[in-house]
Amino acid sequence: MRSSMATSIFKLVDMYLSSADTTSSIEKKGSHICQFCRKLFPSKWKLTQHIRVHTGEKPFECKICGAKFSQKGTLRGHLFTVHETTHSLQFM
Ligand SMILES: [Zn+2]
Ligand SMILES: [Zn+2]
Numbered sequence: 001m002r003s004s005m006a007t008s009i010f011k012l013v014d015m016y017l018s019s020a021d022t023t024s025s026i027e028k029k030g031s032h033i034c035q036f037c038r039k040l041f042p043s044k045w046k047l048t049q050h051i052r053v054h055t056g057e058k059p060f061e062c063k064i065c066g067a068k069f070s071q072k073g074t075l076r077g078h079l080f081t082v083h084e085t086t087h088s089l090q091f092m
Pocket of ligand 1: 034035036037038039050051054
């Protein structure tokens with residue numbers, strides 16, 4: 001009796017099933033994937049910045065009106081359009 005034949009077929013089926021699984025094939029080493037929307041990012045800080053979209057974390061605060069922003073660029077844009085200033089303010 002040869003039982004090794006059956007096990008090799010099982011291995012083939014297992015290989016086929018795992019290759020058909022899209023989520024495991026997407027996750028390549030070196031790329032940073034968003035745990036929330038499975039989007040890929042080339043660098044870790046870009047992913048960190050993107051994750052704030054999901055977590056709602058807003059570390060940048062407007063010193064004038066207290067509005068909070070997730071991105072530094074958005075705060076700068078706010079300062080320019082709302083308060084008509086481009087530089088971050090020094091008064092506390
Ligand atoms: Zn995401
Ligand atoms: Zn403001």
